[in-house]
Amino acid sequence: MANAISPPNLFDKVALKYPIHRAFDVTIFVLLISLLVYRLLNLSNHGFAWLLALLCESCFTFIWVLTLSTKWNPVEYKTYPERLSQKAQELPPVDIFVTTADPVLEPPILTVNTVISLLAVEYPVDKLACYVSDDGCSSITYYSLVEASKFARLWVPFCKKYNIQSRAPFRYFSSELSLTSNCNSLEFQQEYKKMKDEYEDLACKIESVAVEKSSEWDLSGDFAVFSNIERKNHPAIIKVIWENKTGLSDVLPHLVYISREKRPNHPHHYKAGAMNVLTRVSGLISNAPFMLNVDCDMFVNNPETFRHAMCLLLGSKNERESGFVQYPQYFYDGLKDDPFGNQFVILQKYILSGVAGIQGPYYEGTGCFHRRNVIYGSCPDDIGDQAKNLTPLYGDLADKEQLKIFGNSKEFIRSAAYALQGKTNMSPKDLPNLIEAAHQVACCGYEHGTSWGAEVGWQYGSTVEDNLTGLMIHARGWRSVLCTPDPHAFLGCAPSQGPISMTQQKRWATAKSGGNLRKPVVTFSSTTADDHDNHSLSQHWQPPPPLSTSQQLKPTKNLPPTVDLFFPSADQNRPTLPRRSVIIPGHSTLLSRLF
Ligand SMILES: O=c1ccn([C@@H]2O[C@H](COP(=O)(O)OP(=O)(O)O[C@H]3O[C@H](CO)[C@@H](O)[C@H](O)[C@H]3O)[C@@H](O)[C@H]2O)c(=O)[nH]1
Ligand SMILES: [Mn+2]
Numbered sequence: 001m002a003n004a005i006s007p008p009n010l011f012d013k014v015a016l017k018y019p020i021h022r023a024f025d026v027t028i029f030v031l032l033i034s035l036l037v038y039r040l041l042n043l044s045n046h047g048f049a050w051l052l053a054l055l056c057e058s059c060f061t062f063i064w065v066l067t068l069s070t071k072w073n074p075v076e077y078k079t080y081p082e083r084l085s086q087k088a089q090e091l092p093p094v095d096i097f098v099t100t101a102d103p104v105l106e107p108p109i110l111t112v113n114t115v116i117s118l119l120a121v122e123y124p125v126d127k128l129a130c131y132v133s134d135d136g137c138s139s140i141t142y143y144s145l146v147e148a149s150k151f152a153r154l155w156v157p158f159c160k161k162y163n164i165q166s167r168a169p170f171r172y173f174s175s176e177l178s179l180t181s182n183c184n185s186l187e188f189q190q191e192y193k194k195m196k197d198e199y200e201d202l203a204c205k206i207e208s209v210a211v212e213k214s215s216e217w218d219l220s221g222d223f224a225v226f227s228n229i230e231r232k233n234h235p236a237i238i239k240v241i242w243e244n245k246t247g248l249s250d251v252l253p254h255l256v257y258i259s260r261e262k263r264p265n266h267p268h269h270y271k272a273g274a275m276n277v278l279t280r281v282s283g284l285i286s287n288a289p290f291m292l293n294v295d296c297d298m299f300v301n302n303p304e305t306f307r308h309a310m311c312l313l314l315g316s317k318n319e320r321e322s323g324f325v326q327y328p329q330y331f332y333d334g335l336k337d338d339p340f341g342n343q344f345v346i347l348q349k350y351i352l353s354g355v356a357g358i359q360g361p362y363y364e365g366t367g368c369f370h371r372r373n374v375i376y377g378s379c380p381d382d383i384g385d386q387a388k389n390l391t392p393l394y395g396d397l398a399d400k401e402q403l404k405i406f407g408n409s410k411e412f413i414r415s416a417a418y419a420l421q422g423k424t425n426m427s428p429k430d431l432p433n434l435i436e437a438a439h440q441v442a443c444c445g446y447e448h449g450t451s452w453g454a455e456v457g458w459q460y461g462s463t464v465e466d467n468l469t470g471l472m473i474h475a476r477g478w479r480s481v482l483c484t485p486d487p488h489a490f491l492g493c494a495p496s497q498g499p500i501s502m503t504q505q506k507r508w509a510t511a512k513s514g515g516n517l518r519k520p521v522v523t524f525s526s527t528t529a530d531d532h533d534n535h536s537l538s539q540h541w542q543p544p545p546p547l548s549t550s551q552q553l554k555p556t557k558n559l560p561p562t563v564d565l566f567f568p569s570a571d572q573n574r575p576t577l578p579r580r581s582v583i584i585p586g587h588s589t590l591l592s593r594l595f
Contacts, residue, residue, distance in 0.1 A: 008083050010315025016074040016353055025068050032061045071354030076484055079315075081307035088314055093127045093288035094306060094369070096253075097278040099271055100296035101135035108144035109170070109206050110493075111296040116148055117168035118294065119252055120156045123306040126244060128253035129286040132296075133274040137234050137259040139219060139226035144206045146222075149242045149255050151202045156251050158195050159303070162188060165487070168299035169199045171332070236261040236442035238281065240431045254286065254431065258442060266444040271365075272458035272465035279375060279457055280407075280441035283415040284434050289422070291375065295366040298329070298492035305489040309369040312481045319371070320380035323360075323478025324470075327367035328352055331494035340501040342494040352482060360480030363470025367490040372419045377405075377456040379476045391476060392455045393420065405451045411437040464511040 039054040084091065096118050100111045111132065118130055134141045151169075159167050166172045173196055209217075219227035225237050242255040260277040262268055269276075275293060282291070290313060292306070302308075309325045316322045328348045338345065355361050379391045392405050402413050411434075440446065447453060453460035459468035474480070483489065495501045 008086065009080070010083055010087055010311035011077050011079045014076050014078055015357070016076055018074065018350075021350070022072075028064070029068065032057070032064065036061060067351075070358070071350045073357035074350065074353035075357040075482075076353055077312060077356075077481060079308045079311035079483065079485065081304050081311055084307055084310060084314070088310075091124055091127055091307075091310060092290060092314070093129070093286060094123070094290045094292055095282040095286055095288040095372075096128060096130040097275065097282070097291060097293040098130065098132045098296055099135070099274050099278075099293070100132065100141060101271075101274075103136050103138040103140045103210065106296050107210065108138070108141045109203055109210075111141060112144050112148040112202070112206065113168040113170045114294060114296050114299045115145065115255070116152050116155060117171075117300040118292075119152045119255065120159045120167040120303065121300055121306050122160070122303045124248055125156075125250055125253045126247040127288075128306075129244075129256070129282065129288065130253055131256045131258055131278050131282050133278050134257065134259045135262075135268070135274055137226070137229055137231050137237065137262070139217060139223050139229075140206075140209050142226065142237075142239065142257050143209055143223070145241055145255065145257055147202055147205055149252065151198055153251055154198055155195060158191055162191075165303065166301065167303055168301075169195075170203075171299065171301075171491075173199060232262050233264055234259070234262060236439045238435055238438050238442060240435070243431050256281070256285065256431075258438075261443040263444050267460075268444070269453060269460045270463060270465070272453060272460050272469070275465070276447070276452050276457040277442045279372075280409075280412055280446075281438045283372070283419065284409075284411055284437050284441065285431060287372070287415045287419055289372050289419065290369050291372055292369050293366060294490065295492065298366050298490045300489065301330075301332075301491040302485055302487050302489045304485065308483050308485045308489065312483055313369060313371070316481070318380070320477065321479050322481045323371060323374045323380075323473050324363060324480045325369040325483050326361045326364055326480055327483050327489040328361075329364055329367060330488040330491055332491040334494055335496055340495070340498050342496075342501055353484075356482035359474050361482040363466045363473065363480070365464070365466030366492070373422070374473055374476075374478055375457060376416055376420055377451065377476075378420055380478055392451050404449070405456060407441065407446050407450045407452065409437060409441050409446070412441050462511050464508055467512050 100106050237259040239257045242252050244250045244254050312325045313322050334343045377391050378393050406416050458465050462468050
């Protein structure tokens with residue numbers, strides 16, 4: 001009898017070797033210990049200064065040992081997307097979330113390029129749905145997305161036909177590669193020229209509405225909902241820009257615009273609040289078991305990105321191994337020699353691959369595929385009681401408890417139950433009929449008294465929601481996986497000026513230390529890697545108790561006056577398009593503007 005052939009691995013975990021670095025690290029460790037011993041032995045012969053030096057050096061040694069232990073066993077994952085068809089007959093659905101918040105600081109052409117690159121990935125279109133959250137409630141952003149969807153209907157088939165690598169149009173048309181790659185056939189040349197003209201038209205349309213005064217806008221018909229709207233005081237606006245009605249034969253996935261309700265005196269919780277609304281609205285509409293979130297300034301640079309992620313999400317023996325898959329943040333057009341350290345080279349190359357060898361990379365806020373049930377607060381099945389205490393979803397939940405956790409929408413609770421049971425799809429839905437339920441879960445009072453932001457969803461209480469959310473997931477026992485395909489999966493804009501970088505770094509540092517010091521516990525963690533046992537010091541974090549109702553309803557503090565931080569791309573030598581100028585986005589950090 002022939003043996004059943006088991007499907008091949010979808011990925012391999014490979015230990016990275018940096019022998020010279022290790023030799024240096026060990027030498028420094030021995031020197032530091034010798035120094036501490038020398039200080040201790042001679043302490044009685046010296047005064048206070050000697051004691052102070054000993055304390056400082058001990059502190060430094062401690063931090064250094066923590067860093068060393070973090071990067072001691074670096075690993076990388078090699079993924080094999082070409083084997084996916086042998087493992088899974090059908091690829092699972094993925095919901096895509098893009099966040100934008102300000103049409104001035106984050107020009108719509110930037111968001112549009114990110115969205116178009118996401119719509120054009122190599123993945124079955126009927127398995128994708130793209131949701132754009134606009135915290136700026138801008139008719140310009142909405143208009144730009146509507147126009148972008150028209151362009152995408154031509155662009156996506158073009159990319160797939162010629163296997164275009166760079167699918168963010170501004171990047172493709174500004175790169176010399178586009179002219180030399182692919183075939184030089186007459187047909188390609190003609191289609192290339194047509195696409196370039198179409199993109200220039202799109203960019204010009206968006207550019208021209210962006211400079212128009214809002215008072216000159218004709219907000220009628222489809223745009224009427226934006227008339228008399230105040231950015232921080234408006235009802236929820238949800239619009240289906242494109243509905244994929246015909247499944248695989250359609251060229252585009254669903255594209256939905258969402259501007260959640262905002263009211264004065266209701267905290268909106270920045271990006272975390274927007275992500276939670278996206279999670280709920282998408283739960284009602286497509287309820288995909290996996291969710292990708294991307295900042296509006298991070299376009300897809302590798303069309304196989306989704307398939308690489310699926311190798312790690314579907315290929316692990318136990319779901320627990322891959323609670324989320326994180327792609328490192330890489331940036332395009334960095335300054336020569338990276339004088340401000342904005343490319344995070346050391347972090348990406350050594351620290352991140354080191355952490356990947358322990359419990360997995362931390363969540364970076366963008367370029368990350370989460371399991372929906374993980375975001376809903378579940379724990380891995382085989383985890384002990386400690387982690388079970390961290391989830392509200394343990395045991396059989398009565399209806400009343402479910403309402404308390406997920407809020408007062410029966411439709412959403414039904415969809416959450418599906419997601420938590422691991423079912424992929426509810427019955428097919430008619431999008432326009434769901435919009436009423438979607439408005440309910442996007443209103444600002446919906447989360448009142450629920451577990452959103454505390455035990456469920458993206459975590460509130462910090463401007464670096466990614467840090468808190470990632471730690472919560474790890475604390476519940478999930479591990480994460482780092483995915484580093486070649487070429488890089490996503491590319492974003494990095495600040496190109498010193499002061500902007502410093503503001504961003506300051507915000508991250510203060511928010512991260514503030515958040516982590518809420519209840520840090522340094523413990524010994526033990527993880528078993530495939531090839532070796534790996535014991536290391538790592539920082540564990542326990543989530544804060546949920547905010548009380550009165551805390552949740554505290555009005556937001558008055559924000560300081562804002563300054564305009566938008567600036568052009570770092571690369572001044574970039575070839576520009578011949579006929580008209582196409583805006584090439586620069587980096588902005590909104591949160592830096594606020595703190
Ligand atoms: O009220 C807000 C504020 C921000 N955002 C969006 O959040 C994202 C990140 O904000 P940004 O100001 O660009 O922060 P950065 O410092 O550039 O972003 C890094 O740091 C953030 C906080 O740690 C992470 O969320 C990001 O993913 C990470 O790229 C952007 O898409 C914004 O549009 C909102 O949707 N609503
Ligand atoms: Mn940003």
